[in-house]
Amino acid sequence: xxxxxxxxxxxxxxxxxxxxxxxxxxxxxxxxxxxxxxxxxxxxxxxxxxxxxxxxxxxxxxxxxxxxxxxxxxxxxxxxxxxxxxxxxxxxxxxxxxxxxxxxxxxxxxxxxxxxxxxxxxxxxxxxxxxxxxxxxxxxxxxxxxxxxxxxxxxxxxxxxxxxxxxxxxxxxxxxxxxxxxxxxxxxxxxxxxxxxxxxxxxxxxxxxxxxxxxxxxxxxxxxxxxxxxxxxxxxxxxxxxxxxxxxxxxxxxxxxxxxxxxxxxxxxxxxxxxxxxxxxxxxxxxxxxxxxxxxxxxxxxxxxxxxxxxxxxxxxxxxxxxxxxxxxxxxxxxxxxxxxxxxxxxxxxxxxxxxxxxxxxxx
Numbered sequence: 572x573x574x575x576x577x578x579x580x581x582x583x584x585x586x587x588x589x590x591x592x593x594x595x596x597x598x599x600x601x602x603x604x605x606x607x608x609x610x611x612x613x614x615x616x617x618x619x620x621x622x623x624x625x626x627x628x629x630x631x632x633x634x635x636x637x638x639x640x641x642x643x644x645x646x647x648x649x650x651x652x653x654x655x656x657x658x659x660x661x662x663x664x665x666x667x668x669x670x671x672x673x674x675x676x677x678x679x680x681x682x683x684x685x686x687x688x689x690x691x692x693x694x695x696x697x698x699x700x701x702x703x704x705x706x707x708x709x710x711x712x713x714x715x716x717x718x719x720x721x722x723x724x725x726x727x728x729x730x731x732x733x734x735x736x737x738x739x740x741x742x743x744x745x746x747x748x749x750x751x752x753x754x755x756x757x758x759x760x761x762x763x764x765x766x767x768x769x770x771x772x773x774x775x776x777x778x779x780x781x782x783x784x785x786x787x788x789x790x791x792x793x794x795x796x797x798x799x800x801x802x803x804x805x806x807x808x809x810x811x812x813x814x815x816x817x818x819x820x821x822x823x824x825x826x827x828x829x830x831x832x833x834x835x836x837x838x839x840x841x842x843x844x845x846x847x848x849x850x851x852x853x854x855x856x857x858x859x860x861x862x863x864x865x866x867x868x869x870x871x872x873x874x875x876x877x878x879x880x881x882x883x884x885x886x887x888x889x890x891x892x893x894x895x896x897x898x899x900x901x902x903x904x905x906x907x908x909x910x911x912x913x914x915x916x917x918x919x920x921x922x923x924x925x926x927x928x929x930x931x932x933x934x935x
Contacts, residue, residue: 573808574833575615576624576660576688576716577748577796579758580608582641598644605648611802616655618807622833624658624688626798628760633663633674635682643685658837660688662718664764665698675712683712688840690716690746692766696728703734707743711843715743715836716794720766721780722751722773730787739792742839744832745784748798749811751777755804781818790820794836795828 583600600608615623625642642659649657661683663675675683683689691706691714693699699717706714717738720727738745750757751767754774761767768776784793795815799805806814808829816825 572622572834573620573829574622574624574837575620575797575829576622576658576794576833576836577626577746577798578611578615578623579798579800580625580627580642580645581759581800582627598639598641600645600648608645609650611805612649612652612655614802614805616652618805620808621654622656622658622837624660624796626660626662626690626758627686628662628664628692628758630664630760630764631666631668633679633682635679640682640685658687659685660690660716661686662690662692663714664692664694664761664766665702666694666764666766667697675706675714677712680711684844688716688837689714689843690718692718692720692761694720694727694764694766699728699730700734703738703743707738707741709741709842713741713840713843715840716746717743718746718748719780719784720761721747721777721784722757722768723766723780724768724772724776726780726783730783732787735787739788742836744792744794744836745788746794746796747781747784747815747828748796749806749814750797750799750804752781752814753804753806756800757798758800778818785819790824792832793820793824793828794832 581604583598583604612623625645627640627642629638640659646657646659675689689712691698691702693702702714702717706712707717719730735745748757751773754769754771756769757767762769767773793815795811797805811829812822812825815828816822820828
């Protein structure tokens with residue numbers, strides 16, 4: 572099972588503004604847009620991907636009054652395929668204007684619950700620390716994916732070990748989109764926001780930043796996705812593993828970036844909709860009377876009642892000295908006022924004293 576958790580979806584041209592934000596009103600995808608998305612899905616399925624996450628990218632702030640969930644409209648229009656799972660992902664680009672607040676609050680929880688995965692794209696040191704230390708903690712608003720802008724000429728922040736380890740401990744992962752290594756076309760919203768670059772220079776930047784990320788994380792918690800807007804930039808899972816192994820990851824960890832890591836990520840992402848990130852609801856299963864063949868006459872209620880009475884404890888404590896005497900052991904004597912009564916040592920001293928007195932009596 573192979574995963575591609577970053578399949579960018581552009582906002583429909585009929586309901587988008589210049590900044591890529593959805594207007595208030597109905598969202599409709601044209602027939603040409605649906606056919607292009609269907610062709611990309613066919614290519615991904617043909618290459619071996621079985622779990623696809625369609626990504627909607629927002630810039631600066633989440634506002635349900637301005638931003639609409641276009642994936643709720645898109646997925647019902649797609650043709651269902653057996654064995655293929657479609658997910659909905661929201662990416663939020665964080666910059667210097669987003670440091671005071673970008674809408675990841677409880678007021679927008681109903682809007683965020685409509686997405687299966689939440690991801691953040693920090694572009695400054697403050698937003699990177701905020702994503703690693705604060706928004707990776709288990710809560711209904713947890714962001715499990717932190718995308719590093721690796722195609723920029725220089726990574727806008729220094730990745731320290733403390734926030735990276737904290738994010739990994741909380742269950743977050745760091746994403747690398749391999750479209751930058753091929754010099755392909757990134758999402759238009761990322762390019763307009765200054766979180767990604769296209770062209771041949773982006774390839775050199777990608778390799779340098781990817782090696783730095785592999786060094787800081789030590790190869791753990793790295794997620795590799797396509798992030799490609801063109802069919803020509805999509806690669807098979809085996810090719811992606813070989814590509815990532817060049818960065819410095821062992822072959823097994825390079826294989827896990829598109830199999831094991833995204834699978835565990837989806838399990839953690841389900842905790843956003845549970846109470847305090849609890850995955851299961853434990854239940855006490857009491858075996859039936861048929862499972863106790865040695866006690867056919869007693870019921871479970873009788874056994875439980877007998878165990879609950881304190882008489883068993885008294886009888887057990889009373890029978891303990893008798894059992895020890897039967898084994899030839901002297902029972903332990905009680906302790907009074909915190910000191911043990913050593914009767915044997917006192918008797919021996921008295922006997923020695925009387926014997927000494929008897930020996931001295933005839934001489935006198």
